[in-house]
Amino acid sequence: MRVMRLHEYGSSAVLHLDEAPEPVPAPGELLLRTEAIGVTLPAVRQLRGEGEQAPLPRGLGGEVAGTVLAVGAQVTGYQVGDRVTAVAFADAYADLVTVPTATASHIPGHADSVQAVALVRSGQVALATLTTANPRPDESVLVTGAASGVGHLALQLAKIRGVGRVVAAVGSAAKKNFVRDLGADEAVGYADADWGTPVDIVLDGVGGPVLPAALAALNPGGRLIYFNSGGGTVPAHALLAGSTTITGMTIRRFATTQPELYQRHDQLLWQLHATGRLRPSIHAELPLTDAAAALRIIETRTNKGKVVVRP
Secondary structure, eight states: OEEEEESSSSSGGGEEEEEOOOOOOOTTEEEEEEEEEEEOHHHHHHHHTOSSOOOSSEEOOEEEEEEEEEEOTTOOSOOTTOEEEEEESSOOSBSEEEEEGGGOEEOOTTOOHHHHHHHHHHHHHHHHHHHHHOOOTTSEEEEETTTSTTHHHHHHHHHHHTOSEEEEEESSTHHHHHHHHTTOSEEEETTOSOOOSOEEEEEESOOGGGHHHHHHTEEEEEEEEEOOSOOOOOOHHHHHHHTOEEEEOOHHHHHHHSHHHHHHHHHHHHHHHHTTSSOOOEEEEEEGGGHHHHHHHHHTTOOSSEEEEEO
16 A cells, blocks of 8 residues: 655655555554545644654654544444544555544544545544633634634634634734634734734644744733644743633543543534534645645645645
């Protein structure tokens, strides 16, 4: 089978299309024939060698959707022929992948694999972040990375939840109209000198150089939910001066500590999608052989919505 791997760390240019043996599902895993692969910023960071460096050559993790070809031992609730979306922690950019059932969910009949890979994992992150923030209708929310795969769903879900004022922070003027069309009440750029009236909650999916401005955008007593891997440092006196709270959120911990809520979120996402209230946007679909180009779109942060690779 074909699999995209890197043989050295760097940029998307280091990806190679290799031939590899077909994987075999371990206990608790499914073997999928992939039909869509969601391209994510964590995959870009894996390319750069940020965080834990696995031995080379290595494949990239990512969101996948496809059809079950084989079922590992100790698996219940799935069978050959099911259509599912899941997270593959390695070798996601491939014709065949193995995925743990803990990250898997069924794709309903009304949806295709591209919609599934754009909706489920990113939507789960967005919902978990909003649940952690727990905004009231009278509060305001600012979403950074609002044109990203997660961000563009988070701003829609905030409006669906009944948040009165949703502000979208983006990296370019071209993205401002995009987020307004999705329901953002206001759009600001990272480089803008003024981000407007302060907000009660920031959902920060960017971090790094954006974090200080995101923190400064909060009202006194505001709270920031940090759900990215972009780094950044917050001076303790800034928290003290604003009586501000920062909470970290990872979807893996959310799913493992609140599994029933995670499952309800999965059902909610599909219900909202089926009724047209939640609209995942597909920025681009590229073939597996152009995975490097797909990753460059994420590297340069030019995407408006989800970037998807098709084997």
